[in-house]
Structure formats: structure tokens, C-alpha cells
Amino acid sequence: MSVRNWVEKYRNAVQNAELIELVDAPDLFCNQVGAWAFLKLAFLWNYAYYTYIPIIGRRYSNMCYVDLFSGSGLDQFSDCSGNPQLILGSPLLMATINSQYPFKTCFFFEANSECADTLSRRLHKLEESSRLTCKYYELFCDCNKDIDKVINNLKGLDGCHFLLFVDPFSTEIKWETMEKLLKLNYPSFDMIFNFQPFGVNRKSYNPKTITEFLGDSDYNAYKHTDERILEALENQYLQKLRKFPNIVKVIKRVRIKSGTGSFYYDLIFTTRKAGSPWVKNIDYLKKVIEKLTGYSVSIIFDPTIKTLNQHIK
Numbered sequence: 001m002s003v004r005n006w007v008e009k010y011r012n013a014v015q016n017a018e019l020i021e022l023v024d025a026p027d028l029f030c031n032q033v034g035a036w037a038f039l040k041l042a043f044l045w046n047y048a049y050y051t052y053i054p055i056i057g058r059r060y061s062n063m064c065y066v067d068l069f070s071g072s073g074l075d076q077f078s079d080c081s082g083n084p085q086l087i088l089g090s091p092l093l094m095a096t097i098n099s100q101y102p103f104k105t106c107f108f109f110e111a112n113s114e115c116a117d118t119l120s121r122r123l124h125k126l127e128e129s130s131r132l133t134c135k136y137y138e139l140f141c142d143c144n145k146d147i148d149k150v151i152n153n154l155k156g157l158d159g160c161h162f163l164l165f166v167d168p169f170s171t172e173i174k175w176e177t178m179e180k181l182l183k184l185n186y187p188s189f190d191m192i193f194n195f196q197p198f199g200v201n202r203k204s205y206n207p208k209t210i211t212e213f214l215g216d217s218d219y220n221a222y223k224h225t226d227e228r229i230l231e232a233l234e235n236q237y238l239q240k241l242r243k244f245p246n247i248v249k250v251i252k253r254v255r256i257k258s259g260t261g262s263f264y265y266d267l268i269f270t271t272r273k274a275g276s277p278w279v280k281n282i283d284y285l286k287k288v289i290e291k292l293t294g295y296s297v298s299i300i301f302d303p304t305i306k307t308l309n310q311h312i313k
């Protein structure tokens with residue numbers, strides 16, 4: 001499949017016109033994003049729909065989804081010609097997933113009140129139109145403060161397994177919060193963590209913030225003064241994750257590039273099942289996504305550019 005075909009295929013889910021029409025309104029807030037956000041959301045949708053849900057949903061009676069940074073439910077970016085393009089944000093993508101085994105319950109954290117109110121209105125609209133495929137809890141607060149509520153809820157469910165999506169701007173998740181999740185004996189989870197090296201590095205000059213994020217004031221990154229600092233920060237985080245092999249047995253990293261300049265972020269996927277067939281799907285997704293960039297997505301979405309197939313293949 002060419003990369004253009006891959007984008008077009010997942011565009012049907014991430015830019016589901018029928019759902020967007022239900023939840024869009026001129027007065028409702030949308031998160032402004034780069035075109036590369038499409039790649040992140042296509043990864044999430046693909047992994048949930050083709051791998052996580054069919055395998056976990058069949059085996060666990062309480063398969064849940066936990067979104068620590070939900071946003072407003074709709075994201076907007078500009079294509080190559082500057083046309084606005086709307087795509088569904090992570091909570092709406094997961095709460096409407098149409099499968100034999102949809103999520104039983106979704107937990108949505110969002111700390112910003114405008115995003116939270118908007119997300120809530122969008123979820124209600126989908127509920128009224130019978131488009132939601134799960135129960136959901138709105139946790140419109142700082143995920144670091146209220147993570148225990150979700151943990152206690154999940155612990156009390158029989159046959160529970162969950163997909164955790166961590167999508168901050170930079171350092172908004174404290175290590176203390178991450179550690180509470182990683183120390184869980186039950187239930188287990190797979191995680192997709194959007195690690196933002198540039199954002200984290202920007203915050204690394206604030207000792208309190210970076211220490212809370214890394215859970216460690218002795219961060220190796222300061223040994224570097226050039227771009228290696230980005231890799232060093234991320235490697236330090238990965239090393240910390242690896243200290244929890246009960247939850248994190250496998251780590252895969254998918255790099256998402258902006259395509260304009262050197263910006264990138266890394267989707268860090270973790271699971272406790274080594275050697276499983278679903279890790280092969282991650283390898284495949286990595287291969288395709290790493291051939292693409294935000295810039296190539298902005299070309300593919302542009303209805304006036306149909307002749308650049310060769311250029312972006």
C-alpha cells in the first residue's frame with residue numbers, strides 16, 4: 001500500500017464526516033494542531049481497532065480506555081493550501097469505535113475548562129445520537145491530582161485490562177502519577193505515550209517542573225549542550241519505564257516528524273506481552289508512519305493537489 005493510500009484509508013476513521021458533523025459547531029472550541037497530529041491519531045485508532053480490541057476485548061470482560069489528556073474532542077489543522085481540516089480527537093475516536101467488542105468504559109481527563117466543557121457537550125451530542133459505543137466518566141481536572149480515583153475504579157472491576165493514552169504538550173504528567181500506574185499489580189495495561197522531546201527540553205530549564213516530570217533531579221541530559229540533549233532526556237525516561245517489567249516488557253518507538261524543520265515527537269508504545277503477534281502490527285505501523293511527515297499529510301489532505309503521488313511515495 002502506498003503511503004497516500006495508507007493515509008486515505010485511516011482518514012475515513014479519523015476524519016469521519018458523519019461524526020464530525022454531529023459534534024462540530026461554530027461556537028465550539030477545537031484544539032489547533034499540526035497536520036502530524038493525524039499520524040498520532042491514525043496510530044491510536046489502528047492499534048485500538050485492529051489489535052488491542054479484538055485480542056483484549058475477547059478475553060477481558062472489562063476492557064477500558066484511559067485518556068489522561070483528552071482535549072476538546074476535535075482537532076483542526078491546515079492542509080497545504082491553508083484549508084481547515086477537522087479530525088476527531090482521541091476521546092471521540094475511542095468512544096465511538098465500532099467493533100464487536102468496544103471499550104466497556106472510557107475515562108477522560110481534561111484540566112482546561114474550555115476544552116472540558118466542549119468535550120462534554122460533544123460527548124452528549126454523540127450519546128443523544130446513539131453513536132457512543134461505551135460508558136464514560138468525565139474527569140475534568142488535573143490527571144496528576146485525581147489519578148487515584150481512576151485507579152481505584154479500575155482495581156474494583158473484574159476481568160479488567162486497559163489502554164492508556166498519554167498525550168501531553170510536554171511535561172504535564174508527573175513521574176509520581178506514571179509510577180502509580182506502573183506499580184499496579186492489577187489491572188494491566190498497554191500504553192501509548194506521546195513523548196515530546198522539544199517540549200520537554202524547553203521545560204528542562206525549570207528545575208521543579210523537570211524534576212516532577214522525570215521523578216529525578218539527577219538528569220543525564222544536562223551532560224549535553226547540543227541536540228543530543230533531546231535523545232538523552234527521552235532515553236532517561238525510557239530507562240525509568242524499563243524498571244517496571246511487569247507492565248513494560250516491550251517498548252517500541254514511532255517517530256512522527258513535522259516535515260518542516262527538524263521537529264518530531266515519539267510515540268512510545270509499551271506492553272507486557274513479549275513476542276506477541278500484535279507487536280508485529282506496531283512494527284508495520286512504524287515503517288509506514290516513519291515514511292510520512294506532517295507536511296506530506298498536509299499535501300494528501302489537500303483536495304487541490306492530486307498529482308503529487310510520486311513526490312510523496
Ligand SMILES: C[S@@+](CC[C@H](N)C(=O)[O-])C[C@H]1O[C@@H](n2cnc3c(N)ncnc32)[C@H](O)[C@@H]1O
Nearest residue numbers: 069070071089090110111112142143167168172
Ligand atoms: C496535546 S492536547 C491533547 C490532545 C488530544 N489527545 C487529542 O487527541 O485531541 C493536551 C491536553 O491536555 C490538557 N492538559 C494539560 N495539562 C493537563 C493535566 N495536568 N491534566 C489533564 N489535562 C491536562 C490540555 O488542556 C490539552 O487539552
